Amino acid sequence: MIPLLRHIFRTGILTEPLQAPDEGPQRELERLHDELLGILGRALTIREVDAGSCNACELEVHAMNNPYYNLEGRGIKFVASPRHADMLLVSGPVTKNMENALLRAYECTPDPKLVVAIGDCGCDAGVFGKSYASCGAISDVLPVDVRVPGCPPTPLAMMQGILAAVRQAK
């Protein structure tokens, strides 16, 4: 236990303030948290759905939970069931083999629901395009509120996309 405590003490707090590109390095995150509470009255819950990615978009979704970005610490939680989700965060392209499962997840998500498409593949089908095996972008299958391009998008870009979707819904 002692080495564990020593390690915790030495590491300190790493969470960084989230910078909004056009608003300077202000406490964007606290604002995000306040806004979220104002809109939803509680934390934001997200169901991430990989509808056909190369798996690198998911690496960056995981990174949002590392102590630098600390998404969970900011009241944004990933949940296991779409029934408990306010938002679907979806990577693409949507494969034909995932089309039905994605539609089912969407139907199970209670209204009003937000959909954020992540990655170039999620936004416009990316390098894979539309084909016999790919339905294309997320918006070819579902209504999409916000798109976060990038291959993969950085954790910061995704956090800003999530915030943009929540603001838009307000």
Added chain:
Amino acid sequence: MQLCSFPAIDFNRQPGVGAPVWRGRAANGDELHSFARAAREVGARITAIWGSDRRAQGQGYRLQCVFGIESGHAWLSLDLPAEAPSYPDLADLFSTANRMQRATRDMVGIATIGGDQRPWLRHGGWPEGWYPLRHDAGEPPTFQNRPTDYEFVQVGGEGAHEIPVGPIHAGIIEPGHFRFSVVGERVLKLEQRLGYQHKGVERLFVGADFARGAQLVGRVSGDSSCAYAWAYADAVEAACETAAPPRALALRALMLERERVANHLGDLGALGNDAAFAFGLTQFLRLKEDWVRLNARLFGHRFLFDRIVPGGVAVDVDAAGLAAIVEQCGAIETAVKELRGLYDEHPGLQDRFVTTGIIDRDLAQELSLSGLAARATGMLLDGRAHRQGYTPPPPYMALGVRPATDERGDVAARVAVRFDEIFESLRLLRLLAVDLPGGALRVEVAPVAGGAGLGVIEGWRGEVAVGVEIDAAGRLARVHPHDPSWQAWPALEFAVLRDIVPDFPLINKSFNLSYSGVDL
């Protein structure tokens, strides 16, 4: 040259400086099967199987089989007629050939004689009898996308019932379907059904130029982008009888080892978390974030996408960058050593890790397993390291890589191998950084019409193989990227058998296999 004590087939070494590959041709299906039997008898592995349609060149179909042998890889092809192409089932010799053969049938329409005829990649998205990799396939017939029924193997007996999971899983993870047959909590059987990530990448290679091929291959399995890009570059260079310059090879190794460390850091954190040690996750994710940030700063991409290209590399690192790498290796080493101490001494963690999810060495051999999962059963198999009869390709040839092994075959062993591999990669990174050769970063690669090549790279999971065929116009006729997860997914089916359902997430994570890499 004769391989695997099989005199009937003459093999020739492919050109280039990549991992040693010998090419040969089987005269007929019987000869292929006999070679496979001889190879199995001397302990070879099946590495990959794919097919190509050569009817546009006035030929028939071609089946390609790659075997992992003592001295490298044997790449055997078999020409098949344009009418009713078929070949002997190899799954009786190598059980993990099963899914590769079914995928070959789904994609190209060449099938085994007998054996498992269930579809693999084709769910309900396109009709039976339409094959995406046939040159005259065109667009698929209009077709309603309805998931097809899949015949899972039924387990009978009193009290046995099934638990279906997926394709969308509870966590942030790729989709796939797992069917558990259980009695109480005990797992009697696990059967996987994959293919949900199938996005048609193999067809996109057809007719592409080398640059577009590189872009696609680096996105077959994003967590192994460097391994794929390097294997593809090796294959293209072998096909075009050229080689990347020494500085490029060293930079490729630098990036591949950084990819290995990044993935091991993430997995070690997640494994701690799955065993209720969230502190481990936080610490390892912090280290991983530091690691990928330096990637972004020095190489311009957090996961090093698009940096390894045919002919060399697309990025250089200056002396200050190399110094930053050496410095970071020191910092990460200290931190990981400390965390290893915590993992080793944490009674709850060890309790969950030890004797959970066991596969033994015989099974690893039986399944043609490669990579860290194989080394965690005590198998001394690492494409970067010297072994009896095998010399690794440059730059590893001169680095004296020490493969990490552990005999236990359980989650604890896969954790231990990951820790050891981090330390070894940090050592290699320092060696590479302090002694980076000068010279060019890239050579022009002039396409050789009709050329073919195979690249094999020891990625962080295991052997990543990429086969390339070039058409008469110098464009890509066929590329087959092959993930080591093809062999490791069946290993996971065995690894859960002595355990209970709640242990599944931990066992699964200890392998952390690619879905996209096998679904293609």
